[in-house]
Amino acid sequence: MKRQYDMLVVGGGPGGAFAAKTAAEKGLSVCLVEKRPAIGTPVRCAEGIGKELLTDFLPPDPKWISTDIERAELVAPDGFSMLLEPSKAGNEVGYILDRKVFDRELVWKAAEAGTETYVKARATAPIMRNGAVAGAVIEQHGKKYEINADIVIAADGIESKFARWAGIDTTVPYKEIETCAQYLMTGLPIDSKRTTFYLGNEIAPAGYLWVFPKGDGTANVGIGIGGDKSGDGHRAKDYLDRFIAQKFPNGKTIELIIGGVSVCKPLASTVADNMMIVGDAARISDPITGGGIYNAMYTGRLAGQTAIAAIEAGDTSREALMPYDTTWRASKMGKAIERNYAIKEVFTRLNDEKLNSIVHSISKINLEHFSTLTLLKELMKANPSLLLELRHLRSVL
Amino acid sequence: MNLTMLNIRRDICGYCGACVSVCPEGALELIDAYLTVEDACINCGICEKICPLGALEVIKE
Ligand SMILES: Cc1cc2nc3c(=O)[nH]c(=O)nc-3n(C[C@H](O)[C@H](O)[C@H](O)COP(=O)(O)OP(=O)(O)OC[C@H]3O[C@@H](n4cnc5c(N)ncnc54)[C@H](O)[C@@H]3O)c2cc1C
Numbered sequence A: 001m002k003r004q005y006d007m008l009v010v011g012g013g014p015g016g017a018f019a020a021k022t023a024a025e026k027g028l029s030v031c032l033v034e035k036r037p038a039i040g041t042p043v044r045c046a047e048g049i050g051k052e053l054l055t056d057f058l059p060p061d062p063k064w065i066s067t068d069i070e071r072a073e074l075v076a077p078d079g080f081s082m083l084l085e086p087s088k089a090g091n092e093v094g095y096i097l098d099r100k101v102f103d104r105e106l107v108w109k110a111a112e113a114g115t116e117t118y119v120k121a122r123a124t125a126p127i128m129r130n131g132a133v134a135g136a137v138i139e140q141h142g143k144k145y146e147i148n149a150d151i152v153i154a155a156d157g158i159e160s161k162f163a164r165w166a167g168i169d170t171t172v173p174y175k176e177i178e179t180c181a182q183y184l185m186t187g188l189p190i191d192s193k194r195t196t197f198y199l200g201n202e203i204a205p206a207g208y209l210w211v212f213p214k215g216d217g218t219a220n221v222g223i224g225i226g227g228d229k230s231g232d233g234h235r236a237k238d239y240l241d242r243f244i245a246q247k248f249p250n251g252k253t254i255e256l257i258i259g260g261v262s263v264c265k266p267l268a269s270t271v272a273d274n275m276m277i278v279g280d281a282a283r284i285s286d287p288i289t290g291g292g293i294y295n296a297m298y299t300g301r302l303a304g305q306t307a308i309a310a311i312e313a314g315d316t317s318r319e320a321l322m323p324y325d326t327t328w329r330a331s332k333m334g335k336a337i338e339r340n341y342a343i344k345e346v347f348t349r350l351n352d353e354k355l356n357s358i359v360h361s362i363s364k365i366n367l368e369h370f371s372t373l374t375l376l377k378e379l380m381k382a383n384p385s386l387l388l389e390l391r392h393l394r395s396v397l
Numbered sequence B: 001m002n003l004t005m006l007n008i009r010r011d012i013c014g015y016c017g018a019c020v021s022v023c024p025e026g027a028l029e030l031i032d033a034y035l036t037v038e039d040a041c042i043n044c045g046i047c048e049k050i051c052p053l054g055a056l057e058v059i060k061e
């Protein structure tokens, strides 16, 4: 490890990997540290991503794609189920990835571009100079290293501490953490081209339960529930176990995955002098779906681009890095987060009766695109009584 | 004196980091495959509530 880099990236998930790759490709000296011994494990993800989102970043590769999804099923609290088949209209749906391979591939690409990568290497404190971040203390194999950098990227995921150490409050309000449990299961009688989403306050209060197929009768069967709904005897794992006992009594569990997804508003500011915060660390996963892979890659890449420009101009102050913050907020992704946050605020309060009526109305819509926006717009048309409930949302739609 | 403390059940914890994100005091830290709690903990019980597995318990002595 050198003592000085243009850019230091804390965290080797999709956000950190894309920041590092983007900057290293343009010739910046980049160091990436990951505290785990292996990139991508343990997995903390259901591994679903929209096709058009992924191809924005890299060509699909069978190496890290488990399944190609063609349709989605939505199951209402009353058991009524409906199919969404945008593929019938010629539109693409999504993939279920193999994140162990995917995440590793991304860091690999960052390394190929010239990033120095270190695993089992943890950032334990920022180096602060005149009140600004100037690098980080890295612990690896029992030794401490002081690594200076013109720009530090905090890409340290949901358990992010780096920005907090540097003085930014990153606390997720506990009502706005989706607490999640998932099993990778095999021996399931499922359609391998179809994802299924179960809604309902009995099944997954303030969240949903998912079955994302991974091929050959295997699937990620998982759940996220609102943090305020969780407690002794009714935790994410309790809900999931109950569902599985009823639905997949003969399925075999081969992996337990747990985690938290923030569905709060993003951090008020994702830049500081010499620092940018990307991905889950910036609290930018989608408040409705909980998806954050794309958001991490997008903000990672944007932070990399912003770093290149700032270092070229010799100014890495908060003002100089501000375009990162304003650009992602104004982007399609930023707008979607804002809109979906407002929608989430309404939806998590709906009782099962209302949820039933929503799913019944969606089933009458001919959906050609798979997005929460088109879904909602059509829903308003099909179920005018909902308009009243959702009237606050009119401004965001 | 602090009469309560946060107990981390290492046998249950799956080191996912969800609790770290909700701690208002920044008292928790995930060090790769184990979780630590610092003195800054005020025993508010928030982390205990949201843990997907129930690995945390505020113990009143
Ligand atoms: C149960 C579950 C299901 C999900 N399902 C989906 C889904 O289907 N689709 C989707 O798009 N998203 C999903 N997500 C969200 C998605 O996993 C995250 O949004 C995504 O991984 C964020 O990427 P990231 O790079 O920001 O952070 P991460 O992938 O979390 O990477 C952060 C990295 O930083 C490292 N790190 C942390 N602190 C330090 C430190 N001090 N020093 C060094 N390294 C450090 C961590 O070890 C980690 O490897 C799900 C999440 C969960 C929990």
Ligand code: SF4
Pocket: A258, B012, B013, B014, B015, B016, B017, B018, B019, B020, B030, B035, B050, B051, B052, B053, B054, B055, B056
């Ligand atoms: S939320 Fe629970 S399982 Fe996850 S790290 Fe904290 S104590 Fe461990």
Ligand code: SF4
Pocket: B006, B022, B023, B024, B025, B026, B027, B028, B037, B040, B041, B042, B043, B044, B045, B046, B047, B048, B058
């Ligand atoms: S009890 Fe409260 S202060 Fe203590 S670690 Fe848990 S969330 Fe933090």
